[in-house]
């Protein structure tokens with residue numbers, strides 16, 4: 001067949017889906033213990049939702065199209081803008097803060113490589129309203145807690161505050177329009193390019209020097225002191241740095257100390273307004289950023305009132321890879337525990353009946369439906385790694401019994417049909 005999967009997309013088979021579902025369920029459980037409730041938004045939205053803050057340039061990275069009525073639509077590249085839209089449409093009157101989480105696929109027109117896809121999944125949380133260092137710390141703590149629950153140990157949380165750099169740009173009278181350009185260059189992490197851009201937009205050389213120093217500030221909490229020296233003449237930046245310091249106290253109270261202060265974090269998306277953070281996992285190579293988030297004010301940009309919010313999203317696919325790398329011995333997941341094997345055609349219906357009884361009692365069961373020979377059934381049961389095979393034979397049935405075969409020991413036992421379901425439940429406990 002000539003038709004292939006579109007570039008940057010993947011198919012997922014049974015094992016992988018099971019693994020993904022388990023990770024999804026763990027995250028759900030953690031998010032819900034912090035009082036977050038699940039929401040879902042459409043896969044496509046008005047293109048304007050994503051260009052309003054970021055400008056038309058972003059369309060290069062977005063899958064967008066016109067529908068049959070000429071509406072400009074886009075497959076969502078992320079979920080924070082859709083959640084902010086949902087809030088404006090549905091929840092403006094609800095008491096805040098609102099705690100929501102989501103799981104869904106996103107689409108970005110990027111050059112595919114390991115860990116970077118055109119369709120990928122995000123699982124994240126948004127805390128709408130009630131911005132405070134406490135809520136910001138809770139968001140970061142929840143992301144870290146999720147990783148712990150998944151058994152991921154080797155990760156680093158990098159935290160910064162965009163207010164520090166913005167304070168410098170503000171004092172240097174940089175026009176608002178160049179903020180995003182400068183942030184985008186900082187996000188790339190290339191100092192040479194940053195210097196060039198700062199020269200081009202004619203930022204005061206003293207401010208440029210401070211900015212170059214700031215973006216290189218990455219380290220333990222001590223660098224806060226060093227930073228406060230660098231920015232001491234800028235009240236806005238000092239305020240932002242103090243805010244960051246306070247957040248770190250709270251994060252430590254939540255029990256997380258494996259963070260680094262990183263003032264060079266700019267985040268690729270330009271709706272952030274204050275605290276920002278990224279989580280990096282070891283072993284994933286270039287695509288090691290498994291999560292990103294921060295504080296933003298999209299709702300006001302979309303025409304709502306000023307509601308400062310904070311949130312984050314896991315790149316779910318990278319997270320799955322990371323869990324896989326951290327996992328001990330890869331456990332093989334069985335699809336079923338029991339195989340019901342009719343010994344002849346005449347007992348097929350009875351075998352189906354028994355299998356159905358098992359399933360109703362929650363036992364994962366396979367039953368032969370295609371009249372395989374017993375030897376083949378046992379082979380298949382072995383391949384599926386089932387624990388027990390139930391042999392349904394004519395002679396046993398006449399006595400109201402079936403044979404239970406333990407696939408590990410090979411032992412067989414004749415059991416009353418009446419009690420075989422309970423026996424299986426007890427054995428599989």
Ligand code: HAM
Pocket residue numbers: 077078079080081108110115116117118119120121122124125126268269289290291292293294296310311312313314315316317318
């Ligand atoms: P983001 O950093 O653009 O933030 O994406 C979040 C995560 O999605 C990244 O850390 C990364 O793991 C993953 N990711 C991004 N692009 C790809 C891709 N092409 N393939 C695979 N994984 C990818 C956001 O999207 C924000 N909405 C996060 C947020 C929520 N901020 C506040 N609330």
